[in-house]
Amino acid sequence: MAKDYSQDQMFLYRTDLFDAAKPDQPSETEPLSYDEWLDLGRKLVKRRLGKVKVYGLSTTALGNFSPLMGITAFAGGSLFAEDLASVDFSSSEAPKALK
Incomplete structure (x- = not known):
């Protein structure tokens, strides 16, 4: 990752x-x-x-993950699990960023 x-x-x-x-x-x-x-x-x-x-x-010069991560962070969430070992879409901001 x-x-x-x-x-x-x-x-x-x-x-x-x-x-x-x-x-x-x-x-x-x-x-x-x-x-x-x-x-x-x-x-x-x-x-x-x-x-x-x-x-x-x-928005995809570095692939789709970078803008998805930025949009989620801008809204106050994170796409990473707390230990940064995996991606976690359970925050309320992540599904909104996908839309």
């Missing part, structure tokens, strides 16, 4: 996409909530002839 990468939830973004779509660029000092991040992603999507040309957001 990978637990040794940065968990600070940093993200990279293309300023040219923000310039074209016109939303404000994320603050360098204030964190975004997951709802704010999702809203920005929706604003950045570009479609052409009914098909997505540019996706506005990708």
Whole structure:
């Protein structure tokens, strides 16, 4: 189980996409909530002839577990058992993050 990468939830973004779509660029000092991040992603999507040309957001660069872990932690829960030996989905926040 990978637990040794940065968990600070940093993200990279293309300023040219923000310039074209016109939303404000994320603050360098204030964190975004997951709802704010999702809203920005929706604003950045570009479609052409009914098909997505540019996706506005990708949360799976490190696989699906990293964003799931972050969303659960942001809500006050954890996906790890107390001894960190296994994954534990019994917290109330974990099923909400899966949705």
